[in-house]
């Protein structure tokens with residue numbers, strides 16, 4: 001096969017060639033402005049559908065959106081991917097979430113620490129916390145923030161040796177969730193009790209502490225109260241995080257309480 005567009009000349013034969021033959025061939029290739037890629041069987045690059053190749057921010061933004069989607073798929077929460085602020089009820093505080101997201105995007109552009117680092121979204125089971133938090137993530141990912149979704153209990157599982165998907169090492173799990181621009185940490189201290197292991201406590205404190213120290217925003221949902229209520233056996237978030245870290249978290253946080261009935265409960269209890 002000739003590698004030039006000039007079909008009147010052929011390439012030197014395979015095997016031994018005198019240097020003169022080779023250099024004459026190379027001169028012809030150069031005269032033709034190099035090898036004709038179309039004749040080498042190299043598939044052409046697909047046309048960019050959303051921007052110029054030179055703009056690296058385009059493929060980067062696509063990669064971030066894909067990472068967000070994959071984190072939702074890993075959590076088996078695909079059905080929440082369609083939620084946008086517009087779909088939320090007033091009780092899910094879409095305006096508070098929207099304003100906070102605006103401030104995060106501004107801070108990211110200026111490479112500055114966001115004025116308010118955390119969003120705390122407490123509420124009863126089924127009140128719509130996860131839907132609100134994922135709509136925030138969906139909107140954030142579309143605006144170019146590297147956003148990830150993670151259930152707190154899943155993080156604790158993945159941090160154990162050889163327990164994370166996609167061959168991720170435990171250290172890679174920590175790195176990813178500490179370094180992303182915005183983390184949606186769902187069900188903070190869910191499935192934990194007062195005797196949560198030292199491992200769970202240490203890992204949780206480390207993740208939250210590292211994100212605060214680096215100035216990276218995090219949105220938390222939880223159906224726990226911050227502190228144990230008088231007369232109640234239910235644990236508070238403070239029992240896991242400790243008073244010092246909880247006050248650090250609260251010192252730069254918006255509170256978006258989500259109050260509402262359990263949306264999953266059937267209107268009429270099933271009789272069985």
Ligand SMILES: Nc1ncnc2c1ncn2[C@@H]1O[C@H](COP(=O)(O)OP(=O)(O)O)[C@@H](O)[C@H]1O
Pocket residue numbers: 087088089092123124125126127128129130131132263264
């Ligand atoms: N604004 C909404 N409109 C319609 N359905 C919603 C809305 N918010 C939540 N849901 C649905 O209600 C159910 C419970 O919401 P979810 O966010 O999972 O609650 P929580 O995380 O507080 O337990 C889910 O099936 C979710 O899809």
Ligand SMILES: [Mg+2]
Pocket residue numbers: 129130131186
């Ligand atoms: Mg939920």
